[in-house]
Amino acid sequence: MQANLRQIILSLLLFSTIMAVTSVAATQVYAQSTHSEVDSTPIAAVIIMTIDDQGNPVFDPATTTIKQGEELLVLNNLTETHTFTNGNGTGSETEGKIFSVQIAPGSFAEYLATNISPGNYSFYSENNPNMKGDLVIMP
Secondary structure, eight states: OHHHHHHHHHHHHHHHHHHHHHHHHHHHHHHHHTOOTGGGSOEEEEEEEEEOTTSOEEEESSEEEEETTOEEEEEEOSSSOEEEEESOSSOOTTTTTSOEEEEOTTOEEEEETTSOOSEEEEEEETTEEEEEEEEEEEO
């Protein structure tokens, strides 16, 4: 009786392990097959929306440099939706014209810098204009 019980338990463990490995493999294949062409561009830099030492939401790093045509990944590690928007929150007519994307909590956005000339571009979150940073585009 104990031998049968032990065999059943081992069979269940083996079955569970096989199912877990199979589902992980299937997820990886699915994720690879659904990437867009933009996703095939290597990520040159990452900006994280996070909390600083004083408890304030910030972009980290505050200044990021990439080359024209490279891809930037912006992660939102906060609990609220925020935007990654060009401008400085003063209502200038160019704000949001080059890039502006809402990023849900725990999510990310990719920005491929093909529609932008070399230079220094301020950015902020429309949801919290105190969250600011600078994106430097090199030729």
